[in-house]
Amino acid sequence: MATTTEFVPPRSGRIDKKYNRVPGKKGNFEMVAWLFMRISGLFLVVLIFGHLITNLLVGDGINGLDFGFVAGKWADPLWQFWDLAMLWLAMLHGTNGVRTIINDYADKDRTRFWLKMVLYFATVVIVVLGTLVIFTFDPCIPGSPLEVCN
Amino acid sequence: MSTEAVEPASKIDLAAVGGGGGEIPQFDITLRVRRYNPEVSEEAEWEDFTLTMFGTDRVLDALHKVKWEHDGSLSFRRSCAHGICGSDAMRINGRNRLACKTLLKDLDTSKPITVEAIKGLPVEKDLIVDMEPFFQSYREIMPFLVSKGHEPSGERYQSPEDRERYDDTTKCILCAACTSSCPVFWTDGQYFGPAAIVNAHRFIFDSRDDAGDMRLEILNDKEGVWRCRTTFNCTEACPRGIQVTKAIAEVKQAVLARSM
Ligand code: HEM
Numbered sequence: 001m002a003t004t005t006e007f008v009p010p011r012s013g014r015i016d017k018k019y020n021r022v023p024g025k026k027g028n029f030e031m032v033a034w035l036f037m038r039i040s041g042l043f044l045v046v047l048i049f050g051h052l053i054t055n056l057l058v059g060d061g062i063n064g065l066d067f068g069f070v071a072g073k074w075a076d077p078l079w080q081f082w083d084l085a086m087l088w089l090a091m092l093h094g095t096n097g098v099r100t101i102i103n104d105y106a107d108k109d110r111t112r113f114w115l116k117m118v119l120y121f122a123t124v125v126i127v128v129l130g131t132l133v134i135f136t137f138d139p140c141i142p143g144s145p146l147e148v149c150n
Numbered sequence: 151m152s153t154e155a156v157e158p159a160s161k162i163d164l165a166a167v168g169g170g171g172g173e174i175p176q177f178d179i180t181l182r183v184r185r186y187n188p189e190v191s192e193e194a195e196w197e198d199f200t201l202t203m204f205g206t207d208r209v210l211d212a213l214h215k216v217k218w219e220h221d222g223s224l225s226f227r228r229s230c231a232h233g234i235c236g237s238d239a240m241r242i243n244g245r246n247r248l249a250c251k252t253l254l255k256d257l258d259t260s261k262p263i264t265v266e267a268i269k270g271l272p273v274e275k276d277l278i279v280d281m282e283p284f285f286q287s288y289r290e291i292m293p294f295l296v297s298k299g300h301e302p303s304g305e306r307y308q309s310p311e312d313r314e315r316y317d318d319t320t321k322c323i324l325c326a327a328c329t330s331s332c333p334v335f336w337t338d339g340q341y342f343g344p345a346a347i348v349n350a351h352r353f354i355f356d357s358r359d360d361a362g363d364m365r366l367e368i369l370n371d372k373e374g375v376w377r378c379r380t381t382f383n384c385t386e387a388c389p390r391g392i393q394v395t396k397a398i399a400e401v402k403q404a405v406l407a408r409s410m
Pocket residue numbers: 037038040041042044045048090091093094095096097098100101378379380
């Protein structure tokens with residue numbers, strides 16, 4: 001099936017150069033990115049609404065939300081996993097979304113490149129920091145009134 | 151989403167004209183045209199023309215009146231004047247339309263009617279743009295029947311159902327209204343654009359054609375179907391009422407299905 005892919009576009013000579021397409025890299029990256037947006041979107045609906053409902057509606061609702069509440073949640077591996085999945089999916093989804101926006105709105109390749117570098121840097125920092133916090137979180141700050149710390 | 155664009159309600163009270171060939175009502179309009187002549191100035195500017203037009207006139211008739219009676223230097227393309235050749239796509243009141251299919255009475259004539267060249271392609275003069283980048287993308291998707299094997303000794307038969315599969319995309323007149331209404335194309339003109347995808351769709355889903363795979367590979371490019379953000383500007387702009395965004399979505403699905 002893939003025998004017919006060697007195709008040289010018949011670009012004519014008198015075309016304004018800025019419209020000439022640089023032959024793209026082979027591969028399915030853009031397709032996979034497109035698919036990922038939809039699949040991660042589906043998961044995010046469940047994760048985000050689950051997150052909002054447990055944090056803001058159930059029990060004391062928003063009034064019960066404090067350091068202790070968060071500490072309690074992160075003592076449970078289910079919520080650790082939940083928040084980790086939400087962090088990674090939202091970050092990759094959001095980053096790819098902003099990558100798309102940069103591609104759509106920046107008109108020079110140099111601008112595109114630097115905006116994306118800033119974006120990827122920010123993503124890596126947040127994902128690494130977030131993951132670290134979820135797994136190394138210690139509710140027992142000095143003078144903690146929490147029961148588990150006594 | 152409606153399948154057929156609804157005829158806009160007339161914004162002008164046209165007295166009912168009997169069957170007796172009564173008088174056609176007249177009204178005044180201001181036509182505000184984006185003029186550009188690189189031999190005079192690098193800057194484009196708006197120029198107003200006040201014209202007395204008939205209730206049956208189209209934007210194209212107003213342009214003709216300017217060119218023939220006011221300013222012969224006004225430049226625009228038109229050929230058939232009946233929505234068939236696709237030469238006169240332009241931005242009318244900010245929307246891509248064919249001048250020959252847009253009746254003046256359907257526009258708000260209390261305000262100036264703005265007419266400018268379609269966006270995203272290099273303007274050559276007034277309303278004329280260089281269509282070459284547009285046609286280049288069109289050529290790249292190989293808009294012709296490619297078949298394997300021996301020449302058939304008879305006609306190539308196709309069932310009515312198979313013919314129906316791609317009927318919508320056979321209607322394209324290559325006016326570029328869709329491609330030049332797409333914000334992704336405006337940015338850098340790299341995107342293949344809706345029209346190229348529509349015309350690829352025309353062959354990809356034709357049961358007689360054997361090069362669908364090749365076209366799908368071409369449109370799997372980073373400037374191909376995945377740049378579509380489903381804005382629906384193209385569907386809104388198409389003077390043939392083609393469901394352009396739907397056709398693009400079908401090609402996306404075909405690329406996906408092929409890679410799975
Ligand atoms: C609630 C669940 C969510 C769903 C169902 C969802 C779905 C989607 C889909 C399908 C796209 C692709 C649009 C396209 O290709 O044209 C998209 C784009 C995007 N998403 Fe989400 N998303 C969700 C949550 C989020 C979150 C939490 C963020 C931020 C971290 C986010 C940021 C973005 C951005 C920046 C874009 C790019 C915008 C664009 O292409 O116009 N989304 N989303």
